[in-house]
Amino acid sequence: MPILKVEAVTKRFGGLEALRDVTFSLYDGQIKALIGPNGAGKTTLFNLMSGMDRPTAGHIYFGGKDIGRLAPHQASRLGVGRTFQHSKVFDDLSVLDNVKVGRHAKSTAGLLSAFFTLPRHRRDERSISEHAYHALRRVGLEAKAEEPAGGLPMGERHVLEIARALATEPRVLLLDEPAAGLNNEETDQLAESVRRIRDQGITVLLVEHDMGFVMDISDEVVVLDYGRKIAEGPPLMIQNDEEVIRAYLGEDLN
Amino acid sequence: MVAFLRRHVAFLAFAVVMMGLPFFTSNTYYLSVLAFTATRLMTSLGLNLLMGQAGQISLGHAAFVGMGAYGSAILTTRFGMNPWLAMVVAAVVAAVVAGIIGIPTTKLKGHYLAMATLGFGEIVLILLIQVKSITKGTDGITGIPSLAIGNLVFTQYNPRAMHLLLWGVALLMLRMSLNLADSRVGRALKGLHRAEVAATSLGVDATFHKVQAFMISAVFASIAGSFTAHYVQYISPGSFTLTFSVLLVTGVVIGGLGSIWGAVWGTLVMMILPEYLKQYEDATNLVFGILVIVIMIFLPGGLVSLGSALGKLRTRVGGRDRRAADTSDPGSLEGNARRPGGAA
Secondary structure, eight states, X not given: OOSEEEEEEEEEETTEEEEEEEEXXXXXXXXXXXXXXXXXXXXXXXXXXXXXXXXXXXXXXXXXXXXXXXXXXXXXXXXXXXXXXXXOOOTXXXXXXXXXXXXXXXXXXXXXXXXXXXXXXXXXXXXXXXXXXXXXXXXXXXXGTTSBGGGXXXXXXXXXXXXXXXXXXXXXXXXXXXXXXXXXXXXXXXHHHHHHXXXXXOEEEEEOSOHHHHHHXXXXXXXXXXXXXXXXXXXXXXXXXXXXXXXXXXXXXX | OHHHHHHHHHHHHHHHHHHHGGGTOOOHHHHHHHHXXXXXXXXXXXXXXXXXXXXXXXXXXXXXXXXXXXXXXHHHHTTOOOHHHHHHHHHHHXXXXXXXXXXXXXXXXXXXXXXHHHHHHXXXXXXXXXXXXXXXXXXXXXXXXXXXXXXXXEOTTSHHHHHHHHHHHHHHHHHHHHHHHTSHHHXXXXXXXXXXXXXXXXXXXXXXXXXXXXXXXXXXXXXXXXXXXXXXXXXXXXXXXXXXXXXXXHHHHHHOSSSTHHHHHHHHHHHHHHHHHGGGTTHHHHHHHHHHHHHHHHOTTOGGGHHHHHHHHHHXXXXXXXXXXXTXXXXXXXXXXXXXXXXX
């Protein structure tokens, strides 16, 4: 059974059809890529999967449960983690504190515990710190734990978003253009991180324009064009698919 | 660790100074100014939590102070309720009202939230004036009993005890606010304020935490109102107007929204400066107006950021020659120029 299943999903914004009857599945332990020209509906699909928006028609099943109408925090608590195409780190918080927010739903200390630093607050804070450091180590950002997140270069901001999402202990991680703004060396490091994350049992779905990165890392690729799925399969098959080549006319998939 | 220690030193030093003051002066006028400063600080701390941490605004906070003051006044003078109990009941009512109006209004942002809370403040004020059978309208309520513990009665004629009570509570609220800022709930609020979608994608329930912050700020304001009512022993609607709401926000902004200490500095300036300006009659509002403008332009972090702003200025001025020699140093100028935009 797939861990995540997108079933006949359509999304309309007024008269604009951003997604039309899109169906595909994500299987446990996969790295899958979602590609397509700008405006193909990739981020829209991410928003639907993470509760930021609701499908006009169709369903999104996560572990058998329809998550299409959940609020973002509910989707997150079920195990859908995500990053954002346009950086959304908390600029004036430290790198570590950014990741600590990711432990929110995994800890319980409420208002009274916080006001009076009750034992539960202290227990929670210890566990939150440990897990947050662990998440930073997983992406190699632990050396910058105390720095303000706003000072990080673009690439590391995305890596921080990955650490933050990892801290929520997701089962599926949605990465929205993680390689944007990275140089070749950084992209290789990112690929290494993503593979490591997958090896730790987290299924990855990523949107990316860097075709070298996509073809190198993905087990399978889904191609969207004008809101419709035009191809799905292993990278080699996608690279030779005529309709995909037509959609990407002028862009070299190899 | 150092930051942790420094925070505690700051709090302890402030607490010792404030609690020690009545032992160095018995001037009842000074002590009464300080008493009002304590109650204002209680309200400011709640508002700082709401505006600075959670990023919400309230232009109707006078209403919650009024609900505390009137709640205490009505429950004690009409129903003979124990003042301490009345204070708790009034605070619970304020919390419930904040919860009810918070659920729809905290979904609003910016100007819309400001307008909604402003409207709420005006409605409460109109009720205080018009429901004369309960509030006695513009006449106000007199004969509000004093707070007491056994034989110890807290009145204006016992300013030292009054001071210790009010500042004890204000300092407790300050400690609570500082603790909250550095907790799971505090970080959730900061996350919501900085990038709401990101925080919710990390499992933070936006509505729950915003409404909760609104309720806390209402409770702090209500308690401040109750203490004021028992201290002055007379209240009237004129104290809970939009002007007061605006003054409350002004104090919090002048002090600085980025830190809990902003509420402290803002309150001290707002309460003590007018005492010096009294001799110039109408100068107070003028000075506050200018102060707000100057701070907005030159010190957007508020008074609390004065130290670090001066430090930055010094490195900027002094750093010029140094940078010429050492180009590898990423100067503070660059840090200011880089403002990555997180699109909504």
